[in-house]
Amino acid sequence: MPLNLFTWLLSLLPLLVVMVLMLGLRASGKRASAAGWVTAVLVSLLAFGATWKVLAYAQVKALWMSLDVLYIVWGALLLYNLVHEAGAIQAISAWLPSVSGDKAVQVLLVSWLMVSFLQGMGGFGVPMAVCAPILVGMGYSPVLAVVMTAIGHAWAVNFGSMATAFQALMAVTGLSGAVLAPKAAILLGLAILPSGMIVAVLGSGWKGLRHTFPLLCLVSLVMGAVQYFLAVNGLWNLAATTASLAGLLVMLLLLRIPHFRQAPAASAQSASNADLLVLVSPYLILMLVGFAVVLIPSLNAFLSRTAFSLTLPELSTRLGWVTAAEQTRPLHPFSHPGSILLFTVLVSWLIYTRKGYISEGAGQRIARNVVKSAGDASLGVIAMVGVAAVMTTSGMTNLLARGLSQSISKTLYPAMAPFIGVLGAFLTGSNNNSNVLFGVLQMETARLMGLNVPLILAAQTAGGSLGSVMSPAKVIVGCSTVGLSQKEGLVMRRLVLLDLIPVVIVAAAALIWSLLSGAGG
Amino acid sequence: MKLKQNHLPALSLRASLLLFVLELSLPFWLYAALNSEKLILAKLLFGLIAAGMLAIIILPEKPKR
Numbered sequence: 342m343p344l345n346l347f348t349w350l351l352s353l354l355p356l357l358v359v360m361v362l363m364l365g366l367r368a369s370g371k372r373a374s375a376a377g378w379v380t381a382v383l384v385s386l387l388a389f390g391a392t393w394k395v396l397a398y399a400q401v402k403a404l405w406m407s408l409d410v411l412y413i414v415w416g417a418l419l420l421y422n423l424v425h426e427a428g429a430i431q432a433i434s435a436w437l438p439s440v441s442g443d444k445a446v447q448v449l450l451v452s453w454l455m456v457s458f459l460q461g462m463g464g465f466g467v468p469m470a471v472c473a474p475i476l477v478g479m480g481y482s483p484v485l486a487v488v489m490t491a492i493g494h495a496w497a498v499n500f501g502s503m504a505t506a507f508q509a510l511m512a513v514t515g516l517s518g519a520v521l522a523p524k525a526a527i528l529l530g531l532a533i534l535p536s537g538m539i540v541a542v543l544g545s546g547w548k549g550l551r552h553t554f555p556l557l558c559l560v561s562l563v564m565g566a567v568q569y570f571l572a573v574n575g576l577w578n579l580a581a582t583t584a585s586l587a588g589l590l591v592m593l594l595l596l597r598i599p600h601f602r603q604a605p606a607a608s609a610q611s612a613s614n615a616d617l618l619v620l621v622s623p624y625l626i627l628m629l630v631g632f633a634v635v636l637i638p639s640l641n642a643f644l645s646r647t648a649f650s651l652t653l654p655e656l657s658t659r660l661g662w663v664t665a666a667e668q669t670r671p672l673h674p675f676s677h678p679g680s681i682l683l684f685t686v687l688v689s690w691l692i693y694t695r696k697g698y699i700s701e702g703a704g705q706r707i708a709r710n711v712v713k714s715a716g717d718a719s720l721g722v723i724a725m726v727g728v729a730a731v732m733t734t735s736g737m738t739n740l741l742a743r744g745l746s747q748s749i750s751k752t753l754y755p756a757m758a759p760f761i762g763v764l765g766a767f768l769t770g771s772n773n774n775s776n777v778l779f780g781v782l783q784m785e786t787a788r789l790m791g792l793n794v795p796l797i798l799a800a801q802t803a804g805g806s807l808g809s810v811m812s813p814a815k816v817i818v819g820c821s822t823v824g825l826s827q828k829e830g831l832v833m834r835r836l837v838l839l840d841l842i843p844v845v846i847v848a849a850a851a852l853i854w855s856l857l858s859g860a861g862g
Numbered sequence: 863m864k865l866k867q868n869h870l871p872a873l874s875l876r877a878s879l880l881l882f883v884l885e886l887s888l889p890f891w892l893y894a895a896l897n898s899e900k901l902i903l904a905k906l907l908f909g910l911i912a913a914g915m916l917a918i919i920i921l922p923e924k925p926k927r
Contacts, residue, residue, distance in 0.1 A: 379916065400892065401892060411886075720885065724915060
């Protein structure tokens with residue numbers, strides 16, 4: 342397919358349909374995504390020479406990619422509804438004022454630090470689905486709660502979720518972590534402070550930002566340094582989680598220093614420490630089991646013995662776009678984060694029942710709420726992943742990225758690279774998939790232009806990390822626990838512009854870095 | 863999104879779930895049909911998936927609180 346303005350706009354059409362429906366017409370995520378899917382199918386059939394077989398296999402591929410996400414989504418919603426039923430969300434909301442009476446500090450603890458830490462356990466919008474209800478419990482509107490949690494953890498996506506996105510970048514480009522990690526850690530480190538500042542402003546206004554600015558700077562510095570140190574020393578799979586844990590601890594320590602201390606709110610009424618420990622035990626179990634499965638090789642090997650994948654044949658469109666034959670990503674049902682969530686739910690249910698936190702009829706209520714929230718969210722995810730699969734197998738995604746890269750001069754390309762990462766993540770809902778889609782394209786473009794390849798790839802994955810949190814697929818999941826199903830457009834409207842701030846900062850940094858280091862690098 | 867579709871039944875929770883189950887299970891059957899070269903069945907299944915997507919777009923959603 343020749344690249345010109347018309348074909349480029351045609352490739353963009355499915356995304357435009359999703360954006361206009363969600364942002365302009367406030368359509369629900371599932372409806373906008375379904376409309377995007379139909380548009381992608383029509384454009385690929387009529388203009389990109391896709392055969393029905395290409396589209397059929399694309400849908401099979403989409404289902405496989407969706408399964409990975411949906412298993413986590415259903416598990417996370419089950420866990421959330423269980424802890425909500427037991428009263429844990431209310432208990433955490435009531436406990437926060439006892440840590441600090443400063444609303445800005447409370448907001449930062451939940452929607453900047455805790456949400457980033459949870460990103461280490463599993464992404465796909467789950468950190469938002471867990472933390473947003475706590476903010477609603479603190480009195481914030483559901484829309485603001487989702488926006489704050491989304492922006493707060495955007496920096497942690499690349500090295501979070503056991504760095505699956507970063508590993509994908511290494512796998513597709515063939516470059517080592519030692520080459521890629523330093524620049525990626527620095528670019529993402531630069532996004533930590535802006536993310537926290539946006540959260541502080543949204544949560545408590547400019548006054549809150551002024552008041553917490555020294556705290557924000559210190560904690561950002563610590564998180565950036567820890568993430569960089571771990572990433573460059575080969576521990577990238579723990580870099581974001583450890584960094585946010587360090588940030589959380591430093592924040593709690595700083596709050597003990599008289600200069601930062603603010604008396605707990607007079608009305609602070611929290612559960613006793615023992616009660617609070619029982620109530621939050623599901624999160625502790627989740628952490629323990631999650632880390633054990635990932636970090637104990639023998640356990641991981643044992644649980645990963647069972648794996649399923651599909652074999653897809655080589656596909657080609659009538660216009661000659663070829664997608665190589667492939668084996669889909671294996672699905673390990675026993676070591677999958679969804680199974681870890683289900684195991685956590687089971688153990689937590691036993692603990693809660695034993696301690697008397699579960700009342701009669703709770704099981705039915707939980708099941709009803711899970712089905713209600715997850716049903717809509719799941720349809721949206723399936724349709725949106727379908728859009729990505731159709732666009733990729735028919736060559737539309739490649740054309741879109743080629744258009745972006747070829748319309749920009751060599752000097753300005755480093756500033757464009759993060760936006761290509763954003764595009765991939767917005768489309769697929771995943772930093773990981775953005776790197777798979779565009780990693781090689783960015784590398785080849787950088788080589789042809791004589792640019793610093795690791796820097797361009799770092800900009801790609803940083804953009805993917807920051808852009809993934811505003812993707813419809815993630816926002817749909819984030820909205821599912823705060824009663825915003827079918828109203829995701831309200832969140833997208835606020836989120837997209839605010840989330841572009843750290844992206845622009847990363848783009849500017851990549852541009853300046855490229856200019857300072859000269860070509861090649 | 864406000865469309866003139868009052869004459870159509872609303873997409874209830876049960877209907878949404880049914881659509882979800884269909885959109886989740888049909889691609890598996892589609893894969894099996896493609897692998898066993900039952901192309902007419904595969905076309906039919908892909909048509910059903912597309913019909914499900916159209917239903918999501920066309921049928922009005924039940925308003926939520």
